[in-house]
Amino acid sequence: QSVLTQPPSASGTPGQRVIISCSGSSSNIGINYVYWYQQLPGTAPKLLIYRNNQRPSGVPDRFSGSKSGTSASLAISGLRSEDEADYYCAAWDDSLSGWVFGGGTKLTVL
Amino acid sequence: QVQLQESGPGLVKPSETLSLTCTVSGGSISSYYWSWIRQPAGNGLEWIGRIYTSGSTNYNPSLKSRVTMSVDTSKNQFSLKLSSVTAADTAVYYCAREGYTYTSYYFDYWGQGTLVTVSS
Numbered sequence: 001q002s003v004l005t006q007p008p009s010a011s012g013t014p015g016q017r018v019i020i021s022c023s024g025s026s027s028n029i030g031i032n033y034v035y036w037y038q039q040l041p042g043t044a045p046k047l048l049i050y051r052n053n054q055r056p057s058g059v060p061d062r063f064s065g066s067k068s069g070t071s072a073s074l075a076i077s078g079l080r081s082e083d084e085a086d087y088y089c090a091a092w093d094d095s096l097s098g099w100v101f102g103g104g105t106k107l108t109v110l
Numbered sequence: 111q112v113q114l115q116e117s118g119p120g121l122v123k124p125s126e127t128l129s130l131t132c133t134v135s136g137g138s139i140s141s142y143y144w145s146w147i148r149q150p151a152g153n154g155l156e157w158i159g160r161i162y163t164s165g166s167t168n169y170n171p172s173l174k175s176r177v178t179m180s181v182d183t184s185k186n187q188f189s190l191k192l193s194s195v196t197a198a199d200t201a202v203y204y205c206a207r208e209g210y211t212y213t214s215y216y217f218d219y220w221g222q223g224t225l226v227t228v229s230s
Contacts, residue, residue, distance in 0.1 A: 002154060033214050035216050035217075037155075037217070043222075044204055044206075044220035044221065044222055044223055045155065045204075045217070045220060046220075047216055047217060047218055050211070050214055050216045051211070051214040051216075054211075054214075056218075088154065088155055090155075090217075092215070096170075096171055097168050098157055098159070098160075098168055098169070098170050098171070099145070099157040099160075100157070101154060101155045101156070101157065102154070103154045104153075104154040104155070
Protein backbone atom coordinates (compact mmCIF):
# COMPACT_ATOMS: atom_id res chain seq x y z
CA GLN A 1 0.00 0.00 0.00
CA SER A 2 1.65 3.22 -1.18
CA VAL A 3 1.51 6.41 0.88
CA LEU A 4 0.53 8.42 -2.21
CA THR A 5 -2.48 7.21 -4.19
CA GLN A 6 -2.56 7.06 -7.97
CA PRO A 7 -4.94 5.33 -10.36
CA PRO A 8 -3.33 2.10 -11.58
CA SER A 9 -4.04 2.83 -15.21
CA ALA A 10 -4.92 5.57 -17.68
CA SER A 11 -5.35 5.63 -21.41
CA GLY A 12 -5.92 7.92 -24.35
CA THR A 13 -5.65 8.15 -28.09
CA PRO A 14 -2.92 10.04 -29.93
CA GLY A 15 -3.43 13.79 -29.67
CA GLN A 16 -5.67 13.57 -26.61
CA ARG A 17 -5.05 15.08 -23.20
CA VAL A 18 -4.70 12.77 -20.22
CA ILE A 19 -4.58 13.67 -16.55
CA ILE A 20 -3.07 11.46 -13.83
CA SER A 21 -3.94 12.22 -10.24
CA CYS A 22 -1.92 11.76 -7.06
CA SER A 23 -3.45 12.03 -3.62
CA GLY A 24 -1.49 12.43 -0.40
CA SER A 25 -1.83 13.99 3.02
CA SER A 26 -0.90 16.98 5.14
CA SER A 27 2.51 15.50 5.95
CA ASN A 28 3.64 15.09 2.35
CA ILE A 29 1.91 16.78 -0.58
CA GLY A 30 0.15 19.22 1.72
CA ILE A 31 3.42 20.88 2.78
CA ASN A 32 6.08 19.73 0.33
CA TYR A 33 6.78 19.80 -3.37
CA VAL A 34 5.49 17.10 -5.71
CA TYR A 35 7.66 15.39 -8.29
CA TRP A 36 6.74 13.22 -11.24
CA TYR A 37 8.86 10.48 -12.79
CA GLN A 38 8.40 8.66 -16.07
CA GLN A 39 9.55 5.06 -16.36
CA LEU A 40 9.74 3.59 -19.83
CA PRO A 41 9.70 -0.22 -20.03
CA GLY A 42 12.94 -1.79 -18.84
CA THR A 43 14.56 1.50 -17.87
CA ALA A 44 15.22 3.55 -14.74
CA PRO A 45 12.76 6.32 -13.86
CA LYS A 46 13.41 9.77 -15.28
CA LEU A 47 12.51 13.10 -13.68
CA LEU A 48 9.60 14.69 -15.52
CA ILE A 49 8.33 17.45 -13.20
CA TYR A 50 9.94 19.00 -10.13
CA ARG A 51 8.74 21.56 -7.60
CA ASN A 52 5.08 20.83 -8.50
CA ASN A 53 5.12 22.29 -11.99
CA GLN A 54 8.66 22.81 -13.26
CA ARG A 55 10.08 20.91 -16.22
CA PRO A 56 13.75 19.94 -16.42
CA SER A 57 15.42 20.95 -19.64
CA GLY A 58 14.59 18.53 -22.41
CA VAL A 59 11.11 17.64 -21.15
CA PRO A 60 8.49 18.74 -23.69
CA ASP A 61 5.96 21.36 -22.64
CA ARG A 62 3.25 18.79 -23.38
CA PHE A 63 3.89 17.66 -19.80
CA SER A 64 2.61 19.87 -17.01
CA GLY A 65 2.11 19.49 -13.28
CA SER A 66 -0.11 21.13 -10.72
CA LYS A 67 -0.84 20.87 -7.02
CA SER A 68 -3.78 21.86 -4.86
CA GLY A 69 -3.94 21.10 -1.16
CA THR A 70 -3.02 17.47 -0.61
CA SER A 71 -3.44 16.42 -4.24
CA ALA A 72 -1.46 16.84 -7.41
CA SER A 73 -1.89 16.01 -11.05
CA LEU A 74 0.16 15.42 -14.15
CA ALA A 75 -1.32 16.45 -17.48
CA ILE A 76 -0.06 15.16 -20.80
CA SER A 77 -1.40 16.92 -23.85
CA GLY A 78 -0.98 15.97 -27.50
CA LEU A 79 -0.55 12.34 -26.45
CA ARG A 80 2.05 10.40 -28.44
CA SER A 81 2.82 6.70 -28.65
CA GLU A 82 6.19 7.26 -26.97
CA ASP A 83 4.41 8.55 -23.86
CA GLU A 84 3.34 4.98 -23.09
CA ALA A 85 5.06 4.38 -19.77
CA ASP A 86 4.57 4.16 -16.02
CA TYR A 87 4.26 7.47 -14.18
CA TYR A 88 5.04 7.95 -10.49
CA CYS A 89 4.40 10.87 -8.19
CA ALA A 90 6.69 11.44 -5.22
CA ALA A 91 7.02 13.79 -2.27
CA TRP A 92 9.00 14.13 0.93
CA ASP A 93 7.00 13.08 3.98
CA ASP A 94 7.79 15.07 7.11
CA SER A 95 6.19 12.50 9.44
CA LEU A 96 8.19 9.62 7.99
CA SER A 97 11.31 11.73 7.33
CA GLY A 98 11.59 10.08 3.96
CA TRP A 99 10.52 10.00 0.37
CA VAL A 100 7.17 8.45 -0.52
CA PHE A 101 5.98 7.38 -3.93
CA GLY A 102 2.62 6.73 -5.51
CA GLY A 103 1.90 3.21 -6.69
CA GLY A 104 2.36 4.26 -10.28
CA THR A 105 0.00 4.76 -13.21
CA LYS A 106 0.43 2.73 -16.38
CA LEU A 107 -0.41 4.95 -19.36
CA THR A 108 -1.57 3.21 -22.50
CA VAL A 109 -1.78 5.04 -25.81
CA LEU A 110 -4.57 3.37 -27.76
CA GLN B 111 27.69 13.65 -17.20
CA VAL B 112 27.17 11.92 -13.87
CA GLN B 113 26.77 8.16 -14.08
CA LEU B 114 25.81 5.67 -11.36
CA GLN B 115 26.47 1.95 -11.47
CA GLU B 116 25.15 -0.62 -9.01
CA SER B 117 27.17 -3.73 -8.27
CA GLY B 118 26.77 -6.75 -6.03
CA PRO B 119 25.49 -10.33 -5.94
CA GLY B 120 22.39 -11.04 -7.97
CA LEU B 121 21.38 -13.95 -5.76
CA VAL B 122 21.14 -13.90 -1.96
CA LYS B 123 19.95 -16.70 0.31
CA PRO B 124 17.04 -16.15 2.71
CA SER B 125 18.09 -14.83 6.15
CA GLU B 126 21.40 -13.57 4.76
CA THR B 127 22.50 -9.98 4.12
CA LEU B 128 22.08 -8.24 0.77
CA SER B 129 25.04 -5.98 -0.05
CA LEU B 130 25.17 -3.51 -2.92
CA THR B 131 27.56 -0.75 -3.91
CA CYS B 132 26.92 2.23 -6.15
CA THR B 133 29.88 3.78 -7.93
CA VAL B 134 29.56 7.40 -9.02
CA SER B 135 31.51 8.63 -12.03
CA GLY B 136 31.61 11.90 -13.95
CA GLY B 137 31.19 13.99 -10.84
CA SER B 138 31.96 14.23 -7.16
CA ILE B 139 30.00 12.32 -4.57
CA SER B 140 30.44 15.21 -2.13
CA SER B 141 27.64 17.54 -1.00
CA TYR B 142 24.76 15.40 -2.20
CA TYR B 143 22.25 12.96 -0.76
CA TRP B 144 22.45 9.48 -2.28
CA SER B 145 19.49 7.12 -2.17
CA TRP B 146 18.61 3.50 -2.68
CA ILE B 147 15.23 2.72 -4.24
CA ARG B 148 13.83 -0.69 -5.12
CA GLN B 149 11.12 -2.03 -7.39
CA PRO B 150 9.72 -5.57 -7.16
CA ALA B 151 8.81 -7.02 -10.53
CA GLY B 152 5.59 -5.50 -11.83
CA ASN B 153 5.27 -3.20 -8.83
CA GLY B 154 5.97 0.37 -7.86
CA LEU B 155 8.96 2.20 -6.43
CA GLU B 156 9.92 1.96 -2.76
CA TRP B 157 12.45 4.33 -1.23
CA ILE B 158 14.84 2.44 1.05
CA GLY B 159 16.88 5.30 2.44
CA ARG B 160 19.54 7.89 1.80
CA ILE B 161 22.94 8.97 2.98
CA TYR B 162 24.67 12.34 2.86
CA THR B 163 28.36 12.53 2.20
CA SER B 164 28.89 13.41 5.87
CA GLY B 165 27.46 10.00 6.74
CA SER B 166 24.10 11.28 7.96
CA THR B 167 21.27 8.89 7.07
CA ASN B 168 17.49 8.67 6.72
CA TYR B 169 15.84 5.27 6.38
CA ASN B 170 12.37 4.11 5.42
CA PRO B 171 10.73 3.30 8.78
CA SER B 172 9.41 0.01 7.40
CA LEU B 173 12.98 -1.18 6.66
CA LYS B 174 14.97 0.76 9.24
CA SER B 175 15.71 -2.18 11.52
CA ARG B 176 17.41 -4.07 8.67
CA VAL B 177 19.12 -1.30 6.69
CA THR B 178 22.62 0.11 6.95
CA MET B 179 24.09 2.60 4.49
CA SER B 180 27.64 3.85 4.24
CA VAL B 181 29.65 6.16 2.02
CA ASP B 182 33.29 6.13 0.90
CA THR B 183 34.11 9.52 -0.56
CA SER B 184 37.67 8.46 -1.48
CA LYS B 185 36.23 5.86 -3.85
CA ASN B 186 33.16 7.88 -4.91
CA GLN B 187 30.98 5.02 -3.69
CA PHE B 188 28.10 4.44 -1.34
CA SER B 189 26.68 1.15 -0.16
CA LEU B 190 23.57 -0.61 1.07
CA LYS B 191 23.27 -3.55 3.44
CA LEU B 192 19.89 -5.15 4.04
CA SER B 193 19.90 -7.92 6.62
CA SER B 194 17.67 -10.95 7.20
CA VAL B 195 16.32 -10.93 3.66
CA THR B 196 13.27 -12.87 2.53
CA ALA B 197 11.66 -13.48 -0.86
CA ALA B 198 9.79 -10.20 -0.38
CA ASP B 199 13.12 -8.38 -0.80
CA THR B 200 13.49 -9.67 -4.36
CA ALA B 201 13.51 -6.56 -6.56
CA VAL B 202 15.45 -4.36 -8.92
CA TYR B 203 17.56 -2.08 -6.75
CA TYR B 204 18.39 1.41 -8.00
CA CYS B 205 20.85 3.92 -6.64
CA ALA B 206 20.06 7.56 -7.30
CA ARG B 207 21.39 11.06 -6.62
CA GLU B 208 19.29 13.79 -5.07
CA GLY B 209 20.04 16.89 -7.07
CA TYR B 210 18.67 20.22 -5.95
CA THR B 211 17.53 23.63 -7.13
CA TYR B 212 17.07 26.18 -4.37
CA THR B 213 14.93 24.29 -1.82
CA SER B 214 13.77 21.59 -4.19
CA TYR B 215 15.41 18.17 -4.05
CA TYR B 216 14.75 15.45 -6.61
CA PHE B 217 16.25 12.27 -8.05
CA ASP B 218 18.10 13.56 -11.10
CA TYR B 219 20.52 10.73 -11.82
CA TRP B 220 19.76 7.03 -11.52
CA GLY B 221 21.72 3.84 -11.96
CA GLN B 222 20.47 1.31 -14.48
CA GLY B 223 19.27 -0.94 -11.66
CA THR B 224 20.37 -4.39 -10.57
CA LEU B 225 18.11 -7.37 -9.98
CA VAL B 226 18.57 -9.08 -6.65
CA THR B 227 16.79 -12.38 -6.15
CA VAL B 228 16.38 -13.91 -2.72
CA SER B 229 16.26 -17.67 -3.04
CA SER B 230 17.92 -20.74 -1.61
